[in-house]
Amino acid sequence: MLRLILKTSKRVLIGIIAFVLLYFFLGYCCSRIIISEEKDTPKEIPIFIKTNGKHTDIVVPANNEIKHWSRDIPYENNVSQDTIYNYLAFGWGDKGFFIDMPTWDDLTFKLAFKAAFWLGTTAMHTTYYRDMVESEDCRKIMISKQQYEDLVFFISEKFERDSEGNFINIKTDATYGDTDAFYEAKGRYNLFYSCNTWANAALKACGQKHCLWTFFDDPIFLIYK
Numbered sequence: 001m002l003r004l005i006l007k008t009s010k011r012v013l014i015g016i017i018a019f020v021l022l023y024f025f026l027g028y029c030c031s032r033i034i035i036s037e038e039k040d041t042p043k044e045i046p047i048f049i050k051t052n053g054k055h056t057d058i059v060v061p062a063n064n065e066i067k068h069w070s071r072d073i074p075y076e077n078n079v080s081q082d083t084i085y086n087y088l089a090f091g092w093g094d095k096g097f098f099i100d101m102p103t104w105d106d107l108t109f110k111l112a113f114k115a116a117f118w119l120g121t122t123a124m125h126t127t128y129y130r131d132m133v134e135s136e137d138c139r140k141i142m143i144s145k146q147q148y149e150d151l152v153f154f155i156s157e158k159f160e161r162d163s164e165g166n167f168i169n170i171k172t173d174a175t176y177g178d179t180d181a182f183y184e185a186k187g188r189y190n191l192f193y194s195c196n197t198w199a200n201a202a203l204k205a206c207g208q209k210h211c212l213w214t215f216f217d218d219p220i221f222l223i224y225k
Contacts, residue, residue, distance in 0.1 A: 038147070045145060051138075077181040079175060085179070092124050094189035147206040169181060
């Protein structure tokens with residue numbers, strides 16, 4: 001019996017190691033396959049990709065003739081309640097990561113396991129900015145009005161809504177600053193669809209350069225380096 005247990009444990013361990021190696025190998029290969037942007041489109045509206053080193057946000061104009069985001073993401077849901085902002089960042093991800101893990105030092109096995117295996121729920125993290133400054137961690141991309149409409153649709157469809165069609169604000173003190181808030185989101189975070197996978201899909205939705213697939217933020221920013 002002991003020999004059978006040891007033999008089975010060995011096979012399970014080998015299987016786990018093989019899966020991890022295959023996962024990262026395929027992830028690396030897919031993240032290096034770059035899909036080109038749509039050609040010959042007007043450069044009319046600025047958007048940004050922004051990273052904190054782990055997580056990618058998509059940043060768009062707070063309000064313009066195509067979309068007034070402040071109607072769906074009210075200023076009063078932020079601590080500051082200030083109304084003078086030019087940009088709004090969206091970051092989709094696991095609700096547990098967002099709310100229960102203020103820093104990476106707070107990561108626990110339970111949080112990681114739930115996120116990896118479809119067991120948690122998700123949220124949209126929104127942050128208002130007065131200005132955006134380009135840097136290694138923040139890249140500007142010019143897109144057309146039609147592409148921006150496609151991006152607006154993509155982002156909006158990831159929000160859960162109440163019976164009246166409004167985005168559902170998550171009441172929490174676990175914000176990162178005075179200009180951010182959380183909202184209920186659709187979908188499940190998992191090993192194959194992370195916050196960065198979502199951001200990469202957002203770029204795809206509006207016809208911009210993107211990876212075939214990525215779990216991490218680095219491949220996205222290598223494209224726009």
